[in-house]
Amino acid sequence: MDIEDTLLMIPGPVKVAPRVLRAMSKPMISHRSGEFGAIYSECAELLKEFFQTKNQIAIMTGSGTLGMDAAVAGIIGHEDKIVTISNGKFGERFTEIGERYGKCVPVKFDWGMPFDLDRVEAALEEGAKAVAMVHNETSVGLTNPAKEVGRLAKKYDAVFIVDGISSIGGNEFLTDEWNIDIAITGSQKALAVPPGLAVVSVSPRAEERFLAQSASYYADLKAHLKSARKSPAQTPFTPAVPLFFAMQEALHMAAEEGFAARRERAAKQAESVRSAAKALGIELFPQTNENSHYSNTVTAMKMPEGVSDDKLRGGMKKKGVIVSGGQEQLKGKIFRIGTMGVCSSGDLLRTIQTLELILLKEGNIHSCGVGVEAMSRVLDS
Amino acid sequence: MDIEDTLLMIPGPVKVAPRVLRAMSKPMISHRSGEFGAIYSECAELLKEFFQTKNQIAIMTGSGTLGMDAAVAGIIGHEDKIVTISNGKFGERFTEIGERYGKCVPVKFDWGMPFDLDRVEAALEEGAKAVAMVHNETSVGLTNPAKEVGRLAKKYDAVFIVDGISSIGGNEFLTDEWNIDIAITGSQKALAVPPGLAVVSVSPRAEERFLAQSASYYADLKAHLKSARKSPAQTPFTPAVPLFFAMQEALHMAAEEGFAARRERAAKQAESVRSAAKALGIELFPQTNENSHYSNTVTAMKMPEGVSDDKLRGGMKKKGVIVSGGQEQLKGKIFRIGTMGVCSSGDLLRTIQTLELILLKEGNIHSCGVGVEAMSRVLDS
Numbered sequence: 193m194d195i196e197d198t199l200l201m202i203p204g205p206v207k208v209a210p211r212v213l214r215a216m217s218k219p220m221i222s223h224r225s226g227e228f229g230a231i232y233s234e235c236a237e238l239l240k241e242f243f244q245t246k247n248q249i250a251i252m253t254g255s256g257t258l259g260m261d262a263a264v265a266g267i268i269g270h271e272d273k274i275v276t277i278s279n280g281k282f283g284e285r286f287t288e289i290g291e292r293y294g295k296c297v298p299v300k301f302d303w304g305m306p307f308d309l310d311r312v313e314a315a316l317e318e319g320a321k322a323v324a325m326v327h328n329e330t331s332v333g334l335t336n337p338a339k340e341v342g343r344l345a346k347k348y349d350a351v352f353i354v355d356g357i358s359s360i361g362g363n364e365f366l367t368d369e370w371n372i373d374i375a376i377t378g379s380q381k382a383l384a385v386p387p388g389l390a391v392v393s394v395s396p397r398a399e400e401r402f403l404a405q406s407a408s409y410y411a412d413l414k415a416h417l418k419s420a421r422k423s424p425a426q427t428p429f430t431p432a433v434p435l436f437f438a439m440q441e442a443l444h445m446a447a448e449e450g451f452a453a454r455r456e457r458a459a460k461q462a463e464s465v466r467s468a469a470k471a472l473g474i475e476l477f478p479q480t481n482e483n484s485h486y487s488n489t490v491t492a493m494k495m496p497e498g499v500s501d502d503k504l505r506g507g508m509k510k511k512g513v514i515v516s517g518g519q520e521q522l523k524g525k526i527f528r529i530g531t532m533g534v535c536s537s538g539d540l541l542r543t544i545q546t547l548e549l550i551l552l553k554e555g556n557i558h559s560c561g562v563g564v565e566a567m568s569r570v571l572d573s
Numbered sequence: 574m575d576i577e578d579t580l581l582m583i584p585g586p587v588k589v590a591p592r593v594l595r596a597m598s599k600p601m602i603s604h605r606s607g608e609f610g611a612i613y614s615e616c617a618e619l620l621k622e623f624f625q626t627k628n629q630i631a632i633m634t635g636s637g638t639l640g641m642d643a644a645v646a647g648i649i650g651h652e653d654k655i656v657t658i659s660n661g662k663f664g665e666r667f668t669e670i671g672e673r674y675g676k677c678v679p680v681k682f683d684w685g686m687p688f689d690l691d692r693v694e695a696a697l698e699e700g701a702k703a704v705a706m707v708h709n710e711t712s713v714g715l716t717n718p719a720k721e722v723g724r725l726a727k728k729y730d731a732v733f734i735v736d737g738i739s740s741i742g743g744n745e746f747l748t749d750e751w752n753i754d755i756a757i758t759g760s761q762k763a764l765a766v767p768p769g770l771a772v773v774s775v776s777p778r779a780e781e782r783f784l785a786q787s788a789s790y791y792a793d794l795k796a797h798l799k800s801a802r803k804s805p806a807q808t809p810f811t812p813a814v815p816l817f818f819a820m821q822e823a824l825h826m827a828a829e830e831g832f833a834a835r836r837e838r839a840a841k842q843a844e845s846v847r848s849a850a851k852a853l854g855i856e857l858f859p860q861t862n863e864n865s866h867y868s869n870t871v872t873a874m875k876m877p878e879g880v881s882d883d884k885l886r887g888g889m890k891k892k893g894v895i896v897s898g899g900q901e902q903l904k905g906k907i908f909r910i911g912t913m914g915v916c917s918s919g920d921l922l923r924t925i926q927t928l929e930l931i932l933l934k935e936g937n938i939h940s941c942g943v944g945v946e947a948m949s950r951v952l953d954s
Contacts, residue, residue, distance in 0.1 A: 193608060195600050205601045205814060213598040216815055219576055220586045220767055222895055227574060253769055254635045254791060255810035261791040292790045380811060386601055388634055388769055388813025408789050409670045410635060410642040429636035430761060432769025432813055433586060434597055514603055 193509070201543050202516040203330050203358055203490035203530035205380035205387045208438070212385060215441035216434040223431050229424020231440050232431075236420065238443040239391055241451045242360055242383070243375055245367035247393040250416040251439070253432045256357035256378030259390035261289055262411035263353045263374040264324065268294035269403050273320040275350070277312055279305050279336065280329035281519050282355055290324065293407045303521060304332035304477055304492070306484035313344050321401070322351040328359035331519050333476070333492030333528060335363055337483035342370040351398050357381055361446070362458040362489035362532045373398035374413075379435060382458065382489060384533025385442045388435045392416075445534070455488070461531035461540055462488040464570035468544045469493050471566035472557060477526045489532045492518075495525055499554045507550040513543050537571045574890070582924050583897040584711050584739055584871035584911035586761035586768045589819070593766060596822035597815040604812050610805020612821050613812075617801065619824040620772055622832045623741055623764070624756055626748035628774040631797040632820070634813045637738035637759030640771035642670055643792035644734045644755040645705065649675035650784050654701040656731070658693055660686050660717065661710035662900050663736055671705065674788045684902060685713035685858055685873070687865035694725050702782070703732040709740035712900050714857070714873030714909060716744055718864035723751040732779050738762055742827070743839040743870035743913045754779035755794075760816060763839065763870060765914025766823045769816045773797070826915070836869070842912035842921055843869040845951035849925045850874050852947035853938060858907045870913045873899075876906055880935045888931040894924050918952045 200207050221227050236249040243249070252258055264286070268274045272294040276286040279301040290296035299315050301307060307325075316323060323345050327338045338354050345352035353374045356365050360375065361382030367375045373395040380387035394417060406412040415428040446454055466486060469476060477492040478484075495501060501517050501524040508515055518526040529543060544563045551557045581588050602608050617630040624630070633639055645667070649655045653675040657667040660682040671677030680696050682688060688706075697704060704726050708719045719735050726733035734755045737746050741756065742763030748756045754776040761768035775798060787793040796809040827835055847857060847867060858873040859865075876882060882898050882905040889896055899907040910924060925944045932938045 195602055195608065198600070198602075200601055200603065202603055205604065205811065208601050210598075213600070213815075216597040217591075217594040219579070219594070220581055220589050220761075221576055221579075222581065222583055222897075223586065223768065225895075227576065253813075254639070255812070257810040258635070258791045261789070265790070289790045292786070292788075378811065380601075386813065386815045387604065387811045388816060405673070407673075408642070408792070409646070409673045410639045411789070411791055429638040430586065430759065430768045431636070432634075432767065432816065434594075434767045434815065434819075435769060435813060438815075514606075516603075 197512055199513045199539055199542055201529050201539065202514055203528055204378070204532065206384055206530055206533045207535060207539065208384055208386055209445060209534045212438050212441045212445065215437040218437050220433055223433055224426065226424045228433065228436070229426060231436050232420070232425040235436065235439050235443055236425065238447060243367045243393045244365060244369070245375065245393045247367065247395050248417055248420065250392045250394065250413065250420045252390045252392065252416055253388060253427070254390050255387060256376060256390050257285065258411055259376035259392045260286060260355055261408060262392060262413040262416070263376060264289045265293050265408040265411055266402050266406045266413040267322050267351050267398065270294055273297055275299060275315045275320045275323040277307060277323070277325040277341065279303060279307065279332065279334065280326065281331035282326045282329060286324040286326065286355065304334060305479050306481045307336055309337065309340055309344070312341060316344055316348040316350060320350050322353055324353040326355040327365060328363055328487050328489055330358040330490050331522065332478045333487045333490045334478035335359065335485045335487045338372065339370045340483050342372060346371045351401055358489050358532065362455060363487065364455060367393055379439060382532045383439065383442050385438045386435060388432050389439060458531055459488045460570060461535060462486065462491055464540060464567040465491040465529055465531060467570045468563035468567040472548065472551060472563040490528050490530050492526050492528045495527060496551060496556050499556060503554060504550055507553070508546050511546045511549065513546040515543065540567060540571070578893055580894045580920055580923060582910050582920065583895055584909055585759065585913065587765055587911055587914045588916060588920065589765055589767055590826060590915045593819050593822045593826065596818040599818050601814060604814055605807065607805045609814065609817070610807060612817050613801070613806035616817065616820050616824055617806065619828060624748045624774045625746060625750070626756065626774045628748065628776050629798055629801065631773045631775065631794065631801045633771045633773065633797055634769060634808070635771050636768060637757060637771050638666065639792055640757035640773045641667060641736055642789060643773060643794040643797070644757060645670045646674050646789040646792055647783050647787045647794040648703050648732050648779065651675055654678055656680060656696045656701045656704040658688055658706040658722065660684060660688065660713065660715065661707065662712035663707045663710060667705040667707065667736065685715060686860050687862045688717055690718065690721055693722060697725055697729040697731060701731050703734055705734040707736040708746060709744055709868050709870055711739040711871050712903065713859045714868045714871045715859035716740070716866045716868045719753065720751045721864050723753060727752045732782055739870050739913070743836060744868065745836060748774055760820060763913045764820065764823050766819045767816060769813050770820060839912050840869045841951060842916060843867065843872055845921060845948040846872040846910055846912060848951045849944035849948040853929065853932060853944040871909050871911050873907050873909045876908060877932060877937050880937060881905070884935060885931055888934070889927050892927045892930065894927040896924065921948060921952070
């Protein structure tokens with residue numbers, strides 16, 4: 193595999209723009225310098241636009257999971273209850289984290305099925321310090337109703353924690369309007385930065401309800417917020433400096449495009465993938481309803497009749513296009529295409545064209561072009 | 574400040590070689606691919622040479638502190654005792670971490686003073702599940718007696734945890750020979766990689782004594798080791814891919830130089846700094862004895878008579894050379910120069926020459942050159 197000539201179309205890490213990659217090759221600077229502080233502060237300000245929030249932002253060195261961990265470990269003590277809603281792998285991760293630190297009340301749906309909000313409300317009625325959910329369930333390509341759960345969290349006075357990792361900057365995500373107390377994203381998704389930074393926004397209400405001491409030392413959100421508020425801004429522990437260089441450059445790119453324009457582009461791109469799938473007779477995987485939508489950042493499709501994961505994804509990889517498979521119970525049953533960050537129309541057309549070549553070879557279609565044509569109609573609309 | 578023309582001489586993050594910086598600008602790859610797994614495995618193998626160990630290596634996305642956190646959170650439950658020895662900032666960090674997860678027995682010495690091994694033994698005699706120490710105390714420039722504490726850990730059957738963050742690859746550090754059960758380093762020290770990766774080696778004995786469940790979710794060492802052993806090697810959560818590219822390249826550089834040669838170079842370079850300091854009438858900060866030595870990776874010196882931190886470090890920074898100040902209680906009292914990784918003779922000579930120009934301006938010396946000359950004599954020996 194020649195990675196310089198490979199197209200990465202997985203739902204994160206996503207393709208990174210060359211100017212962002214180049215930003216990482218600047219010489220190292222001290223993480224306690226004014227120069228670093230200025231980069232941190234500028235990123236935090238621009239990230240507020242991404243998050244649609246006025247809340248304080250903390251940038252932590254680690255994966256998005258570190259942000260989820262920090263949120264729960266900072267709020268939930270051994271005796272505290274947390275309601276965790278899941279309909280895929282990452283929702284279940286919140287359950288695992290909740291069980292690690294406190295009393296977890298899981299509200300579990302089948303992977304890819306929409307939330308039943310009555311069940312969520314029934315769990316919250318029993319009383320809980322917090323409720324956690326994944327906005328965009330990457331494992332199944334479904335966008336969950338954060339706004340509606342936010343209303344319930346407010347009604348039952350629970351701290352509302354939302355994993356926006358594959359959502360923020362791609363899907364509509366209104367942190368403040370939806371009452372989201374702690375929102376989390378990762379650098380490698382719609383920001384189109386390499387992986388390694390978690391970004392967390394924290395409301396004053398959540399800060400008031402922090403435990404006296406976080407259950408975690410490294411993921412101690414209180415310590416991260418305190419350092420972020422210093423002048424110059426800092427991190428409590430040595431940060432991944434090159435990833436901050438990359439994030440600054442990527443946020444400049446996003447600001448140049450416009451934050452709203454980027455979200456609209458992701459919406460159109462995801463629609464174009466769905467349209468191509470339909471033209472090719474490929475079924476979408478998740479179930480939707482009035483509050484739960486096909487994701488704008490990742491499209492999950494059922495494996496076409498009679499085609500193995502190895503033939504489909506392995507074949508595409510040989511042609512230089514990497515798409516994701518299903519995780520855990522969905523291994524071999526679905527495949528997924530990401531439409532986040534700086535993904536272009538050209539990237540998408542190459543992806544569908546490559547998929548068509550595989551389907552042609554496997555006998556699922558008899559000629560090439562219908563998927564590409566359907567996609568192009570949406571992209572050009 | 575033009576960061577492209579600034580020399581970073583702090584004890585981490587250290588200067589990174591251009592070829593390592595360039596390695597980070599490769600396109601993103603999937604962290605679940607064979608390509609990533611091969612990089613992880615190659616790094617882990619080469620790191621064994623750095624660590625002088627046969628133990629399993631885990632590479633985690635986060636600062637060195639994440640490694641310290643992972644070690645303690647994995648071993649120490651609420652009812653378990655851990656002896657933490659400190660004579661500087663990072664030793665005290667182990668105490669903070671120990672207090673977060675279990676019953677901490679601090680053995681505290683003044684910053685920069687050698688350990689009193691009798692006091693360490695007295696604490697261990699009372700019984701403890703683990704003992705933790707910092708090998709090279711970056712905050713004071715002192716190398717602590719890991720070998721001797723390792724003997725005591727064995728005698729009292731305690732899991733031996735050593736922060737080797739600013740040590741491994743620079744100082745002599747014999748993980749297996751010294752009975753070190755969990756050794757930790759960070760990418761931004763002697764490896765000369767940008768910050769953002771923690772590396773941890775874990776002995777079979779430590780694995781046997783892991784808690785059923787780590788106190789931390791993200792820093793769960795058991796999960797990290799399990800993923801590292803997969804084929805292809807993985808990480809439990811999305812890793813900072815570009816830092817793995819950088820680490821692979823930096824390890825190639827270290828292997829080309831030779832791991833032993835690199836340690837010897839650091840030793841000679843640190844000696845050359847001490848020699849220059851002596852020639853310039855600057856006192857070294859830490860106290861040493863038969864088991865505690867001036868560090869080969871960071872030299873801590875007292876601020877010269879009548880010169881403020883601002884004049885010395887601020888003046889050097891204006892001339893493009895960044896050195897570190899003292900931390901916390903030592904702020905304004907000491908300054909520190911790192912000699913780790915790919916630091917060259919030219920870098921060191923420029924540093925001392927710049928220091929001389931400041932001392933001349935402040936009236937501490939009457940002519941330039943003695944420091945440079947003394948340094949050069951050591952470097953050329």
